Amino acid sequence: xxxxxxxxxxxxxxxxxxxxxxxxxxxxxxxxxxxxxxxxxxxxxxxxxxxxxxxxxxxxxxxxxxxxxxxxxxxxxxxxxxxxxxxxxxxxxxxxxxxxxxxxxxxxxxxxxxxxxxxxxxxxxxxxxxxxxxxxxxxxxxxxxxxxxxxxxxxxxxxxxxxxxxxxxxxxxxxxxxxxxxxxxxxxxxxxxxxxxxxxxxxxxxxxxxxxxxxxxxxxxxxxxxxxxxxxxxxxxxxxxxxxxxxxxxxxxxxxxxxxxxxxxxxxxxxxxxxxxxxxxxxxxxxxxxxxxxxxxxxxxxxxxxxxxxxxxxxxxxxxxxxxxxxxxxxxxxxxxxxxxxxxxxxxxxxxxxxxxxxxxxxxxxxxxxxxxxxxxxxxxxxxxxxxxxxxxxxxxxxxxxx
Numbered sequence: 001x002x003x004x005x006x007x008x009x010x011x012x013x014x015x016x017x018x019x020x021x022x023x024x025x026x027x028x029x030x031x032x033x034x035x036x037x038x039x040x041x042x043x044x045x046x047x048x049x050x051x052x053x054x055x056x057x058x059x060x061x062x063x064x065x066x067x068x069x070x071x072x073x074x075x076x077x078x079x080x081x082x083x084x085x086x087x088x089x090x091x092x093x094x095x096x097x098x099x100x101x102x103x104x105x106x107x108x109x110x111x112x113x114x115x116x117x118x119x120x121x122x123x124x125x126x127x128x129x130x131x132x133x134x135x136x137x138x139x140x141x142x143x144x145x146x147x148x149x150x151x152x153x154x155x156x157x158x159x160x161x162x163x164x165x166x167x168x169x170x171x172x173x174x175x176x177x178x179x180x181x182x183x184x185x186x187x188x189x190x191x192x193x194x195x196x197x198x199x200x201x202x203x204x205x206x207x208x209x210x211x212x213x214x215x216x217x218x219x220x221x222x223x224x225x226x227x228x229x230x231x232x233x234x235x236x237x238x239x240x241x242x243x244x245x246x247x248x249x250x251x252x253x254x255x256x257x258x259x260x261x262x263x264x265x266x267x268x269x270x271x272x273x274x275x276x277x278x279x280x281x282x283x284x285x286x287x288x289x290x291x292x293x294x295x296x297x298x299x300x301x302x303x304x305x306x307x308x309x310x311x312x313x314x315x316x317x318x319x320x321x322x323x324x325x326x327x328x329x330x331x332x333x334x335x336x337x338x339x340x341x342x343x344x345x346x347x348x349x350x351x352x353x354x355x356x357x358x359x360x361x362x363x364x365x366x367x368x369x370x371x372x373x374x375x376x377x378x379x380x381x382x383x384x385x386x387x388x389x390x391x392x393x394x395x396x397x398x399x400x401x402x403x
Contacts, residue, residue, distance in 0.1 A: 006387065007318075009119045010379040016118075017379065018372050020044070021111035022093035028082030028100040028107070031141035034059040037080050037110075041135050044114055048121040051133075056152035059137040060145055063117055064130060071129025071390055075155060076382060077146075077163040077339060078113035079106045079139035088366035103368040105166035105352065110135060112164075112378040119383060128390045132158065139335055142186070142297045146338035160307050161345035162385060163336050164378055166352040169362055170325075172371040174351035175315045175381055178327035179308040182347055183301035184233065184261040185268055186333035187294065191216070191279065195288040197252030207287045209254040210243055215282050216256070217241070220275065227274045228267055235261040235331045236271075261331040263300045299337040304344035307389075311348050314384040319377075350378045 029037045038059045045053045045063045052064040060080075087094050087101040095101045102108075117133045134154055138145035155161070170176065193216070195207030217238045224234050236258065243254030260275075262268045272294040283290045315324045327349055336347050352370035353359050361367040 006119055006123065006383050007380055009122070010115070010376055010383060013115050013119060013379070014376045017111045017115040017375050020114055021107050021372065021375060024107035024110055025102050026093050026096050028095050028097050028102045030084055030100055031081040031138035031145070032059060034080050034137045038135070038137070041080065041110065041114065045117060045133070048118050050121045050124040051117065056154050057137065057145065057148050060149055061135040062149075062154050063133040065117070065120055065124055065127060065133070066130045067127030067390075068125050069128050071127075072159040073130045073132065073157055074386060074389055075132040075134055075158045075161040075339065075343070075345075076113060076116065076386070077134040077136055077161060077336060078109040079136050079145075080110050081106060081138050081140050081145070083140055083364060085364065085366050089369055091369070101366065101368075103365060104140065104363045105168070105368075105370055106139070108166045108352070108370050108372075108375055108378075109164070112375050112382065115375070115379045116382045116386075119379070120386070131386060131390075134339070142188070142295070144298060144335035144338065146335040150338050150342055155339060155342040158343045160304070160389065161339045161343050162307065162311065162382070163339070163345070163347045164350050164381070165334070165347065166370050166374055166378070167349045168353045168359055168368060168370055170349060170351035170353055172351050172354050172374050173319070173323055173377065174325055175319070175323060175377070176325045176327040176349035176351070177303075177308050177312045177315070177346070178329065179303050179305045181263045181300055181302050181329045182327060183329070183334050183337070184235070184263050184331040185300045186297040187260040187262075187268070187271070188297060189258055189260060189272075189275065189295070190293040191256040192253060192291045193256070193283060193288055194253050194290070195286075198250050200248045200250050203250060206250045208250050209252065209288060210250065212283060212286050212288050213241060213243065213254045213256055216279055219278050219282060222278065223271060223274055228270070232267050233261075233263050233329070233331065234267060234271070235259070261333070263329065265300075268296075298333050298335040299341060301334055301337045301347050302340065303346040304340070307344055308346040308348075310389055311346055311381065311385050314388055315381060318380055318384055348381070350374050350381070
């Protein structure tokens with residue numbers, strides 16, 4: 001049947017997908033600057049049949065595959081940007097761009113989706129409805145590219161959306177799913193504390209911003225331990241503290257910044273208020289002033305139960321239940337949530353680690369890499385989920401995937 005033919009195509013196209021991934025790995029581009037990457041994706045897609053290719057934004061690409069009979073509209077997303085990291089891998093396809101590296105697997109995401117597009121474009125007559133392939137820019141840098149693509153209309157009339165992330169810390173062959181909350185919202189705060197500088201030997205004549213800043217850092221942890229229900233996930237991390245120029249001068253100003261991660265929208269809205277309350281109390285007690293800027297980042301990634309179930313069933317039918325694992329929600333973030341805010345969807349993980357090959361380094365590490373066998377697995381899960389969904393139409397009909 002057609003489904004088994006599609007799976008065989010995924011095996012046959014493996015070398016091409018690996019080649020695409022390696023080319024992209026050699027030529028990384030940072031967020032909002034993916035001009036050559038987008039051009040490569042566009043040109044590759046235009047070499048396939050039956051696709052309508054457009055550029056929703058200057059550095060993103062969308063391809064539409066419209067079947068010959070009506071049905072659901074399904075969107076599939078891959079992020080395409082790299083990170084400002086100098087690669088330390090000794091690979092024949094290491095990054096040729098100084099200070100930039102695909103250290104999060106986006107090159108693999110892009111290659112997989114190109115593979116899915118190529119395979120399905122050959123069988124467009126089998127497609128019921130429409131598949132939209134979204135190659136999204138700037139996932140790594142807020143405000144992110146997903147919101148821009150949504151504003152450009154890529155999600156208009158879409159019934160559901162799916163996406164995946166390669167995971168170097170999970171054994172290749174495994175596929176992870178979770179229903180409900182998966183990833184947190186990544187908010188950022190910037191704090192300036194102003195006091196009175198002076199000689200370090202005469203601290204009584206100063207308003208010591210270093211000491212005050214240290215108290216602020218310590219007391220901000222009360223947000224997690226005392227202000228919020230302990231059953232609610234919350235992370236508050238101060239990641240930068242700048243102040244002073246030498247050993248014997250107390251600075252008049254210090255700057256702090258950090259990140260707040262949460263999943264519950266109500267908790268997320270409460271944090272800036274509580275944070276300002278704590279900072280105001282400490283600075284006022286010591287005669288200092290402050291200025292707090294709080295930026296809301298991406299929304300939490302929350303997976304739809306029905307769509308997640310379809311992915312889960314697909315993985316079990318393709319690879320067996322032993323290859324499926326349940327993801328534990330993480331305080332990391334991804335702007336895939338912008339697409340989920342428009343239509344129900346799910347984001348799943350594809351294992352890409354391999355200890356025997358030394359592929360053990362985490363994401364955003366200068367030695368990050370993936371086992372490229374994961375690319376074929378990802379393509380099969382995408383194709384299986386798409387065919388299953390386009391036939392099921394999210395109802396209780398018998399699965400289109402046969403054993």
